[in-house]
Amino acid sequence: MSAKLANRIATVVIIAVAIFIVAILAGLLGYILVRGLGHVSWDFLTSVPQSIREGGGIGPQLFNSVFLLVLTLLITVPLGVGAGIYMSEYAKANRFTDFIRLVVEVLSSFPSIVVGLFGLLVLVHYFGLGYSLFAGALALTVFNLPLMVRITEQAIRAVPKEQKEASLALGLSRWKTITSIMLPIAMPNILTGTILASGRVFGEAAALLFTAGMSSPRLDFTNWNPFSSNSPLNPFRPAETLAVHIWKINSEGLAPDAAEIAAGASAVLVIVVLLFNFTARFIGGYIHRKFTASK
Amino acid sequence: MPNNGLYVRDLSVYYGKKQAVKEINLDFAAKEVTALIGPSGCGKSTFLRSLNRMNDLIGDARITGEIWIEDKNINDPSVDVVLLRQKIGMVWQRPNPFHKSIYENIAFGPRYHGIKNKKQLNEIVETSLRKAALWEETKDRLHQSALSLSGGQQQRLCIARSLAVKPKIILMDEPASALDPVSTAKIEELISELKQDYCIIIVTHNMHQAARISDKTAFFFMGELVEFDDTQKMFTNPSKKQTDDYISGRFG
Numbered sequence: 001m002s003a004k005l006a007n008r009i010a011t012v013v014i015i016a017v018a019i020f021i022v023a024i025l026a027g028l029l030g031y032i033l034v035r036g037l038g039h040v041s042w043d044f045l046t047s048v049p050q051s052i053r054e055g056g057g058i059g060p061q062l063f064n065s066v067f068l069l070v071l072t073l074l075i076t077v078p079l080g081v082g083a084g085i086y087m088s089e090y091a092k093a094n095r096f097t098d099f100i101r102l103v104v105e106v107l108s109s110f111p112s113i114v115v116g117l118f119g120l121l122v123l124v125h126y127f128g129l130g131y132s133l134f135a136g137a138l139a140l141t142v143f144n145l146p147l148m149v150r151i152t153e154q155a156i157r158a159v160p161k162e163q164k165e166a167s168l169a170l171g172l173s174r175w176k177t178i179t180s181i182m183l184p185i186a187m188p189n190i191l192t193g194t195i196l197a198s199g200r201v202f203g204e205a206a207a208l209l210f211t212a213g214m215s216s217p218r219l220d221f222t223n224w225n226p227f228s229s230n231s232p233l234n235p236f237r238p239a240e241t242l243a244v245h246i247w248k249i250n251s252e253g254l255a256p257d258a259a260e261i262a263a264g265a266s267a268v269l270v271i272v273v274l275l276f277n278f279t280a281r282f283i284g285g286y287i288h289r290k291f292t293a294s295k
Numbered sequence: 296m297p298n299n300g301l302y303v304r305d306l307s308v309y310y311g312k313k314q315a316v317k318e319i320n321l322d323f324a325a326k327e328v329t330a331l332i333g334p335s336g337c338g339k340s341t342f343l344r345s346l347n348r349m350n351d352l353i354g355d356a357r358i359t360g361e362i363w364i365e366d367k368n369i370n371d372p373s374v375d376v377v378l379l380r381q382k383i384g385m386v387w388q389r390p391n392p393f394h395k396s397i398y399e400n401i402a403f404g405p406r407y408h409g410i411k412n413k414k415q416l417n418e419i420v421e422t423s424l425r426k427a428a429l430w431e432e433t434k435d436r437l438h439q440s441a442l443s444l445s446g447g448q449q450q451r452l453c454i455a456r457s458l459a460v461k462p463k464i465i466l467m468d469e470p471a472s473a474l475d476p477v478s479t480a481k482i483e484e485l486i487s488e489l490k491q492d493y494c495i496i497i498v499t500h501n502m503h504q505a506a507r508i509s510d511k512t513a514f515f516f517m518g519e520l521v522e523f524d525d526t527q528k529m530f531t532n533p534s535k536k537q538t539d540d541y542i543s544g545r546f547g
Contacts, residue, residue, distance in 0.1 A: 165385070166453070166456070167393070168352070169349065169385040169457070170380065170460050171380040171381030171408065172407050176407060181393055184394065185394055
């Protein structure tokens with residue numbers, strides 16, 4: 001076979017693979033959206049679910065998903081970025097550091113149902129958190145933290161050595177060098193990590209079944225006192241997320257329109273994830289430009 | 296000892312077990328340019344980087360000996376490295392401006408060291424850029440990204456950045472080797488200007504450059520200082536045969 005022919009074949013194969021992948025994505029997205037969008041309306045997005053009658057919505061579940069995301073990020077981002085900075089800048093290269101890295105890797109590959117059970121036994125029962133958003137956020141931290149640590153570490157390591165040296169040579173402290181010079185350069189990569197971690201929060205169901213719970217109390221959306229038990233902002237109340245809700249009504253839903261609700265909720269979930277992705281990238285790009293004065 | 300330069304006594308640098316720099320004794324006078332020459336891997340860059348303790352960043356580097364600046368031995372454990380580095384500027388082979396605006400590149404250091412007054416900062420930015428012969432080219436675009444400048448301009452910006460924190464000594468590690476001839480000429484011109492106020496130590500692979508811009512030349516080989524003398528003498532009538540061979544291109 002001539003080199004030219006081999007090159008042709010390889011090009012065709014690679015393009016075919018690329019088209020195949022895009023087709024899968026388009027097919028999936030199309031299927032979910034076409035099936036679900038017909039059912040989505042303002043009423044569907046804001047009203048509470050019905051267990052037996054028709055016409056239930058997903059309002060509380062949608063809110064719970066977003067609130068759980070915020071709670072989880074509040075825990076994982078400071079811890080993950082802090083640990084990532086430590087691993088890349090302060091930790092000495094020795095066995096102990098390698099051990100931490102191994103633990104982080106193992107943690108991220110835990111089966112989520114196991115983490116859910118761990119959450120049930122330790123967080124919900126032993127620490128007495130009950131089925132709550134907070135317990136759910138802590139369970140999700142188990143997956144998200146390793147991701148954040150690894151991505152921050154790699155992002156900071158990828159900053160050119162000369163940038164760091166230039167700052168130190170001006171007589172700046174190590175901490176100032178990290179926060180003012182290195183973090184802004186590493187920012188887009190850290191942001192990508194955060195988005196990946198967030199996608200998992202939206203999509204996760206197994207780890208939440210036994211931690212955040214499968215029910216949502218009657219919420220009073222006019223009560224914004226986070227200490228009151230029917231306030232949506234109370235982090236210690238049970239909270240069924242969108243993903244958990246889809247799983248629940250698909251497996252045991254009694255309402256006559258359960259299938260449509262599941263389809264609609266799936267479409268909403270996909271759209272929220274996409275929206276979140278684009279917004280986060282946009283904001284990240286803006287911050288990066290602002291910090292670095294680049295075009 | 297005269298009071299404004301840099302004095303090195305018995306300086307050795309080890310990477311693990313390997314001794315990269317061997318018991319160097321050298322005096323650098325103020326208002327002079329000293330060129331460090333020698334084949335790649337002879338220890339001249341390592342030597343340069345130990346003068347502002349940049350080698351601290353390399354995990355297994357170990358340094359012995361003394362480096363005196365303003366009656367202080369900077370290898371003494373009690374010395375504050377952060378303050379020390381403010382007195383010793385550094386310029387790298389590849390221009391490495393911060394990913395910030397031109398203005399911020401200069402103002403960043405002084406602001407950290409306590410100058411918050413906007414007017415004072417503006418003045419520092421202007422004088423530093425003027426000293427680095429970059430003011431005319433950048434005065435209308437101070438708030439654009441430093442990365443939008445050409446390579447030669449970026450390198451002059453890096454020099455201006457190091458001047459802004461008022462150093463006494465400037466270390467340069469092949470500052471022109473990544474630049475085109477026109478930019479190189481500008482940097483060389485600049486070095487001759489800066490010599491009036493600073494003690495400059497420059498590593499270079501370019502023999503002609505060393506001959507053109509330096510007052511003194513030190514020749515390193517295999518981690519040792521072979522010869523150190525007036526540049527004129529080094530290039531016309533060196534006392535060691537090794538120096539003569541290297542300068543005339545017979546090895547290295």
